[in-house]
Amino acid sequence: MHRPTHTPSSTPRRRLARILRHFPALLLLAGCAAQSAPAPVPEGTTAYALENGAWWTGERFEPRTMYVAGGTFSARRPARVDSVVNLAGGFVVPPFGDAHAHHFESLQMAQRVGPMYLRDGIFYGMSLTNWMDRAAVMPYWARTETMDVAWADAGITGPHGHPILIYETLARGRYDFNADSLRPWTDRRAEGKAYFIIRSQAELDEAWPRIVSGRPDVIKTYLVNSERHAQNARDTSRLGHVGLDPALLPFVVRRAHADGLRVAAHVESAADFRTALDAGVDMLAHLPGYHLPAGGDAAIRRLTDADAQRAARAGLVVIAGPLRGIVGYTSTDTAAVRAARELQIHNLATLRRAGVRVAIGSDTYGQDAAPEAAYTAGLGVFTPAEMLRMWSETTPRLIFPTRRIGRLEGGYEASLLVLGCDPLARWECTADVRLRIKQGQRIDVPPPPAST
Ligand SMILES: [Zn+2]
Incomplete structure (x- = not known):
């Protein structure tokens, strides 16, 4: 043309x-x-x-x-x-959307990724955990000629939970996730800024005014292998292997919904998926089994038709990404890549059969959602028309549910x-x-x- x-x-x-x-x-x-x-x-x-x-x-x-x-x-x-x-x-x-990212709150990063998103036709982004101090960047995103961003601000997790290690690492300007990984537990510089640690309903009530003080658009919370939360929580020798106590999630949802806010849950396993559904969460930040560590258990990440049917009835939206991460993490082991990919295809096909809405999210620093959308299309689970609706309609509307976007109509x-x-x-x-x-x-x- x-x-x-x-x-x-x-x-x-x-x-x-x-x-x-x-x-x-x-x-x-x-x-x-x-x-x-x-x-x-x-x-x-x-x-x-x-x-x-x-x-x-x-x-x-x-x-x-x-x-x-x-x-x-x-x-x-x-x-x-x-x-x-x-x-x-x-x-x-x-225009397209990216429903899961973490790189919009610094002005320096915004100026780097902003033009990339526009170039790739992505006009809507959702920050699913960010540093709460984002005042300096807001004028940049407020312009018509930049993309529009919805914000989760600081995420809600449990003691030793994900994403403490990531943000403590960022707070130190040091990107070695393995070295000295427990020190951030005794010297927490990002707590109350990028995450909140919640142990009880009383702590949630006490922290809530600070959680919503930046007027977020959505509340982000973290579930990590709910099926063995109690035993993982007892292991205090690590950081990031655990999430919020699943018993507290319904209270988070109740408080958020009372304030007109939706809730997004990080999930890893099928038990996390079910816990989120039980609690009335609005969206999942990942597809269970979005990644499968080498030697990881595929069975605990596999969704059933009953799971998907419940999710469809509840109107849950599943942000699938970052699915393409498996290629980078395990590229040296083709059997591991094949197993991870098979699990992704199984779970996506299960959601598709039940009519669960799926959205695109990149969850990758410095990168937009175009590679993730291309990878998802390449899995062959969705028809081209379904993929186009996913990226241009479901994802933008998930990010800005009250705006009239995602359709080319009067x-x-x-x-x-x-x-x-x-x-x-x-x-x-x-x-x-x-x-x-x-x-x-x-x-x-x-x-x-x-x-x-
Ligand atoms: Zn993320």
């Missing part, structure tokens, strides 16, 4: 536009006249037509002309059309990507982004920096 072009429309129409801009009452009348009347254009904004595109309906691509007025899609022609954008036969899809936010080829034919076409529009505004991103 050719590059989309943007041409001003005829002069008389522009003159009319100027007139109408000064007489908003006329617009109001036009809008009220009849069902078939043009959509009114909010004052002070531009309206344009998008022609010659194949538009994603949620099921297939259909040729269509759409309009954008005041940052919102309109299927009807607005009273005023300032310009026409020729999409040159491109494939129009809603009344929805006018955010879109124009792809150069059909992503239903080849998943690689999702990477061929020719045009980005966010809330009606064209987004231009610098080319990627020279390879490092």
